[in-house]
Amino acid sequence: MKKRFVSILLTCALFSSLLSGCGENDLSKYPNGKLYVYNWGEYIDEDVISEFEEEYGINVIYDMFETNEIMFAKLAQDNSAYDVVCPSDYMIQKLIENDMLKELDFSNIPNAKNIGDQYFEQSRDFDPENKYSVPYCWGTVGILYNKTMVDDPVDSWDILWNDKYNGQILMQDSVRDAMMVALLKNGYSLNTTNPDEIAVATADLVAQKPLVQAYVVDQVRDKMIGGEAALGVIYSGEAIYTARENPDLVYVVPKEGTNVWIDSWVITKDSKNSENAEKWIDFMCRGDIALKNFEYITYSTPNTVAQENIEDEAIKNSEVAFPDLSKISTESYKYLGYDADRLYNDAWMEVKSADY
Amino acid sequence: MKLFKDNRNAHVMASPYMAWAFIFIVVPLCMVIYYGLTNADGAFTFDNITTILKPGYLKALKRSVILAIISTLVCFLLAYPLGMILASMKLRKNAYIITLFILPMWMNFLLRTLTWMTLLEGKGVINTILEFLHLPTLNIINTSGAIVLGMVYNFLPFMILPIYNALNRIDENVINAARDLGADSFQTFCRITLPLSMPGILSGITMVFIPALTTFAISTMLGGSKILLIGNIIEQEFTQLYDWHLGSGLSIVLMVFILLNMIIENLSDNGGNS
Numbered sequence: 178m179k180k181r182f183v184s185i186l187l188t189c190a191l192f193s194s195l196l197s198g199c200g201e202n203d204l205s206k207y208p209n210g211k212l213y214v215y216n217w218g219e220y221i222d223e224d225v226i227s228e229f230e231e232e233y234g235i236n237v238i239y240d241m242f243e244t245n246e247i248m249f250a251k252l253a254q255d256n257s258a259y260d261v262v263c264p265s266d267y268m269i270q271k272l273i274e275n276d277m278l279k280e281l282d283f284s285n286i287p288n289a290k291n292i293g294d295q296y297f298e299q300s301r302d303f304d305p306e307n308k309y310s311v312p313y314c315w316g317t318v319g320i321l322y323n324k325t326m327v328d329d330p331v332d333s334w335d336i337l338w339n340d341k342y343n344g345q346i347l348m349q350d351s352v353r354d355a356m357m358v359a360l361l362k363n364g365y366s367l368n369t370t371n372p373d374e375i376a377v378a379t380a381d382l383v384a385q386k387p388l389v390q391a392y393v394v395d396q397v398r399d400k401m402i403g404g405e406a407a408l409g410v411i412y413s414g415e416a417i418y419t420a421r422e423n424p425d426l427v428y429v430v431p432k433e434g435t436n437v438w439i440d441s442w443v444i445t446k447d448s449k450n451s452e453n454a455e456k457w458i459d460f461m462c463r464g465d466i467a468l469k470n471f472e473y474i475t476y477s478t479p480n481t482v483a484q485e486n487i488e489d490e491a492i493k494n495s496e497v498a499f500p501d502l503s504k505i506s507t508e509s510y511k512y513l514g515y516d517a518d519r520l521y522n523d524a525w526m527e528v529k530s531a532d533y
Numbered sequence: 534m535k536l537f538k539d540n541r542n543a544h545v546m547a548s549p550y551m552a553w554a555f556i557f558i559v560v561p562l563c564m565v566i567y568y569g570l571t572n573a574d575g576a577f578t579f580d581n582i583t584t585i586l587k588p589g590y591l592k593a594l595k596r597s598v599i600l601a602i603i604s605t606l607v608c609f610l611l612a613y614p615l616g617m618i619l620a621s622m623k624l625r626k627n628a629y630i631i632t633l634f635i636l637p638m639w640m641n642f643l644l645r646t647l648t649w650m651t652l653l654e655g656k657g658v659i660n661t662i663l664e665f666l667h668l669p670t671l672n673i674i675n676t677s678g679a680i681v682l683g684m685v686y687n688f689l690p691f692m693i694l695p696i697y698n699a700l701n702r703i704d705e706n707v708i709n710a711a712r713d714l715g716a717d718s719f720q721t722f723c724r725i726t727l728p729l730s731m732p733g734i735l736s737g738i739t740m741v742f743i744p745a746l747t748t749f750a751i752s753t754m755l756g757g758s759k760i761l762l763i764g765n766i767i768e769q770e771f772t773q774l775y776d777w778h779l780g781s782g783l784s785i786v787l788m789v790f791i792l793l794n795m796i797i798e799n800l801s802d803n804g805g806n807s
Contacts, residue, residue: 250775344672350758352773390655391675391757405655522774530589530761 207236212453214239215248215259217440218395220314222473229460235453243394244351252277257447261454265440267353267510269310270303272443274512278309279444285455286311288462296479300439302509310441311458314476316413317437317500317507318354319430321397323423326407334362334431337408338381343388347400347409350392352525353510354436355382358410361433367508370517379524386533401426412438414476416497428497434506439479565788568781581782590766590783597762598790600677601745604684608692608741609734611685616696616733617726620703631697634690646683646754653679653755675757683751684741691740699733700726735798743791763787 207230214226218241226237240259242248245268251258256277264272272278283289289311296312304310322331326345329336337346337358349355357367359378369375390406397409402422411419416428442461444454460466464482471478471487477498478484487493513521572578584590619630637645652658653674660670673679703726711721749764758765763783770780 244773246773246775250772253775386759389759392759393757403654403656526589526761526766529758530593530766532592533759 207234209234211236212450213259215262222470233456256445260448260450261444261457263313263440263442265438266303267512270512277446279446280308286459288459291462291464291480291482293479293481310443312439312441312479315439315479316477317430317435319428321401321411321426321428322408323425324427325425331429332432334358334433338385342407344390345407346389347397347406348389348392349410350394352521357436368511370513375524379527382528383531417475430505437507565781565784568777569785581779585786593761593766594763597746601742604681604745605742607685608689612692612696616700619697620700634693646751650754675759679755680752683755684745688741692737695733695737699730703729
């Protein structure tokens with residue numbers, strides 16, 4: 178009996194020393210508390226996180242998501258799980274409509290002035306009064322192709338239905354991006370809520386399925402670099418990186434148009450560390466930090482200071498990284514409401530479960 | 534063992550396990566049933582369960598059952614002879630050979646499946662070697678074949694171990710008696726070895742069939758998300774679509790299949806004992 182008592186006591190002592198040890202360490206290293214950040218995978222230069230931690234004495238807990246929908250499900254379950262999040266346009270609109278975001282105090286985010294006016298203007302599509310979001314990255318969606326494997330001209334979404342490239346095509350495994358391709362191919366709006374148009378697009382995607390090698394998200398990049406596939410649907414931000422790794426890869430925005438998207442920082446409604454979150458957003462808007470991130474992730478930055486300081490002239494003037502939006506037909510995703518969401522999801526389910 | 538002779542003492546000793554089972558098995562199960570039988574407004578409904586009858590869902594369920602049966606069968610055909618070989622080796626303390634079969638399980642399951650992806654890819658390791666030897670390449674990545682391969686690879690140890698244990702436990706005298714009484718090898722196998730190893734076979738089947746039926750990671754990675762299994766749909770309902778009600782309803786349907794499997798196992802187990 179005595180022995181057992183001693184062992185329990187020892188265990189308790191061990192645990193308490195462990196816990197208190199943690200506490201002391203945290204407090205001396207991070208006197209200003211914590212910050213829970215939720216961002217896309219491969220969407221930051223990780224050095225930037227430790228720089229922020231050192232400069233502000235805030236402990237950053239950094240998590241990643243793969244699609245907007247996964248991010249939404251997580252926040253809907255527990256809004257306070259994260260303080261600062263980086264969703265895309267239509268999802269920000271959905272978050273605003275569901276009252277899940279906190280208004281930003283721009284007096285705490287002075288560096289927001291570095292973000293080009295046109296990006297705030299564009300943000301009004303989903304954040305009408307620019308109250309909730311600060312742009313982080315933007316770009317288009319297009320086709321990345323390997324010029325040693327494709328000998329047809331690539332200028333239209335139609336090429337993704339060309340059976341010459343059977344098993345050589347990579348599609349996006351997320352509902353809006355996949356449907357977008359089929360809707361634009363048929364000349365419809367990528368925000369359509371017309372069931373007939375959605376049905377046509379669905380049938381097209383089902384017909385395309387035998388040609389598709391795989392439905393993937395982040396893996397498009399590595400599979401294209403490795404020469405696994407000839408054509409892939411990809412975000413423009415990956416184009417510079419993939420071309421650097423494999424010079425045979427070319428990025429094209431098809432003539433039917435594309436989705437132009439913005440990913441922005443927002444703060445959750447129930448955030449417990451919203452002051453720290455504003456510091457984070459301000460830090461991300463600093464010219465040198467934005468440039469560092471741009472050089473690492475190669476997604477177009479809306480930060481004018483960073484844009485001016487890009488050293489590589491070719492990238493600075495790149496049509497891919499900073500396209501002239503007046504020359505291509507573009508549309509942004511909008512949140513379409515619950516019923517249309519269900520329509521899209523059912524359509525996507527039909528595509529994914531189809532035999533081929 | 535003395536401890537447990539006292540009934541009250543046994544009760545006290547078991548209480549932590551009972552509490553554990555209650556918190557982590559009974560409570561979640563009740564939650565699944567609650568969510569599965571209600572809609573977003575909290576009203577009672579069977580809609581979530583009947584959704585399984587919609588074409589897309591039914592197709593995915595059928596596909597899952599077929600692939601799970603194939604994988605279980607392949608596992609059994611591979612594991613039984615292997616179990617017999619291992620049992621016949623009469624290993625002392627079961628030693629290293631058994632460890633060899635458990636060894637891969639020390640590595641993370643997702644990591645092992647991911648490795649198969651790189652092995653099987655069009656320009657992956659296996660095809661590079663085949664091309665070097667001027668042999669025809671293997672194109673099974675993103676097909677049902679690759680999913681079955683992944684399932685068999687991952688779940689094979691769960692089939693081998695119970696079968697090996699059951700075979701190992703067979704008293705040699707029983708087999709010798711059969712031979713003395715004039716049975717040939719085939720008869721001995723059919724009438725002695727196989728029936729006596731039945732409990733091992735049945736628990737092996739359950740331990741392979743159920744994870745194979747419910748998996749979503751293997752089909753996502755080795756099927757390129759082109760082959761939708763019922764596990765994928767349930768996962769999507771929770772992670773992508775945030776529809777816990779439908780996800781739970783579909784889980785209940787899947788539970789019925791698992792219960793069926795266990796009932797069949799119980800029935801044949803009792804039959805074997807009597």
